[in-house]
Amino acid sequence: MAENEDGTEKSEEPSEKKLRDAREKGQIPRSKELTTLLMTLSAAVFLYLYGAQMMNDFETLLTRGLSFSRDVAFDQKKLADLIIAIMIEGILMILPFLLLMLFIAIVSPMLLGGWAFSTKAMAPSFSKLSPIKGIKRIFSAQALMELFKALAKFLLVISMATAFLYMIFSEVLGLGVEPKDFALAHSGKIIVEAFIFVSLSLLVVALVDVPFQLWNHNRQLKMTKQEVKEEFKQQEGNPEVKGRIRQVQREMSQRRMMQKVPEADVVITNPTHFAVALKYDPENMSEPVVVAIGSDFMAAQIRTIAQEHNIMVVEAPPLARALYYNAEVDQPIPYDLFKAVAAVLAYVFQLKEHGSAQDVDFQNLPIPENVRTE
Template identity: 35%
Template sequence: MLAFDLQRFAGEKTERATPQRRREARREGQVARSAELTSALTMLTGVILLRMTGPKFWDTWMNAMTKSFSSAGSVDLAKQGQVLGLMHQNLRLMFGLLGPLFGAVMVVGAATGFAQTGPMFLPNLLLPKFSRLNPIEGFKRIFSVRGLVEAGKSLLKLVIVGVVVYAATQGVIDKVVMLTQTQVQTLPAFVGQIVFKLAIEIGILFVLLAFLDYLFQRFEFEKSIRMSREEIKQEHRNQEGDPLIRSQLRQRGRALAMRRMMQDVPKADVVVTNPTHFAVALRYDASTMTAPQVIAKGQDEMARRIRETARQAGVPLMENKPLAQALYREVEIGTEVPAELFRAVAEVLAAVYRLRDGRVRR
């Protein structure tokens, strides 16, 4: 039995996308990207930076609040300038403390997005698309495979957070009981330590999950831009043009080159023949050329046309089978004769010049 690849006939999209298809998808905003990876890395970065700068931030803020409350009695509430000055001072302090933190988080988020997609500027995606307001399409997206995957990821996140919180509280529950016998001043540091430990562990787990999500998004993206073999063939046809048109253009180009070549035959000094299979027209001008030049050549029918044109123009024909074959095979039209053929060509030209001089004397 003969085995047939049915996918060839069914138009199944089984082939990897071509570079042209990838560029088109990119122009439409279709790239492999995981929003989960960006949010997870920015969250983990923020938690780590806050853990590193938290004590300094807390001390600075508490000192500022203490100073503000201690001087509150000297502030005249009737004077708007004093109240606004105090507010501006506290706001500048807050922005000075939180600004670098927010800046670092934004840089990490931007770098993560850039690493996934590369440079992208697609202003057309900012335009509203009313097709997105279609409720039927919205339900299809919610209950599609992708929607189920997103719901599964959200549920998995909740489970992970619950497990991590439960494990962490089990490890410190004895210390929490002992806090009833400690001073109040130790509570913020203890609670902050537990919270940051939980946040970092959860952040690391979220980053791992987000990386898996990125791999899944790449798989889905590659799957979505696959092409059928017919689409690839059509793309090649569009890029290279219709084969029939290309063939016609090549034929026209050859015909034009042949006409130009035949127009140069009357300018030749001699036509070297095989005598019937090959014909090569040579021209030499000592004032402009360093060596004789092939201005026309042909085989069989084209050789016959060159000979006829030469006879009509009065160009002498010289039979030299080895030289005619060598010139036809080794020298292109418009190029000079190579050094190894100088001697044979010189003998032919010398014979032509002697013949021409003899006719002139008569």
């Protein structure tokens, strides 16, 4: 099991956020052995397919460079032109091989960890200069794996080279009795085949290294239970902070609601448990709107503000309960309560305009059963 520096056990799999943060820091699985295998194997195959043609082109180029006329030898401009032309042809001759190696060097690391560019990985880190951490890295699983790979590569390459040499030993001895041109071509073929054969030995190392790098990367990113909890808090938000935010939001909403109570035309109460303030302007509004709703302490505050601003308070318990449970602040009253509210508003406006109004039975207002609350 992986452990933190403080000894706590890393038993939890890395989260998506941990993996994403690691990628941003340039910490992704990489296998140098896979890259080495693909580059050497690609080079060997390329030389096997096009090596003979490259050698013929090189021979032609070398002949041109060493067999020029006397006029060219004593003319600096012609000699310079010849050298430049030979250099350009030489570069163009090996350019496909160089481009192939560049392509493999770029693509092969992406096969394991994908593409990732991080400036954080290039930033200096003083923690890397720590002698204690340096000693830990020397005796880490990664260091032991690197040592094992180095020994394995050495033994595999030696073994494969020895086996190949043993298989073609008779051909090597026969090179001495072959014609010069044929012997050179045959030698080149043997060298390229040996290159391919030895390159394949690195396949064994890569097959071991790739799973190890994936495992080691996952092991390094594993998290403790406390880290999982902390990350969850960061993503979901600290419950205490979220609760405090909700409380502040409620308080701000209540303050705004209380500031609108003086605009109300009537406050309907339970009489003590609930209070609902309504506003209705026949000229500018198509239906009454709820400006404040409260229960218990909030209801008492609404009643107090209403009394301070000479807003009529009507005790209609059934209507107050129905509005409290079915209406919303800054929204029109529910359609089912239009008749009951209209009766209250008519009573209030009659009192304001004429000083008297027809008696209304506020205990028995027309409230449908689907919105009635006992």
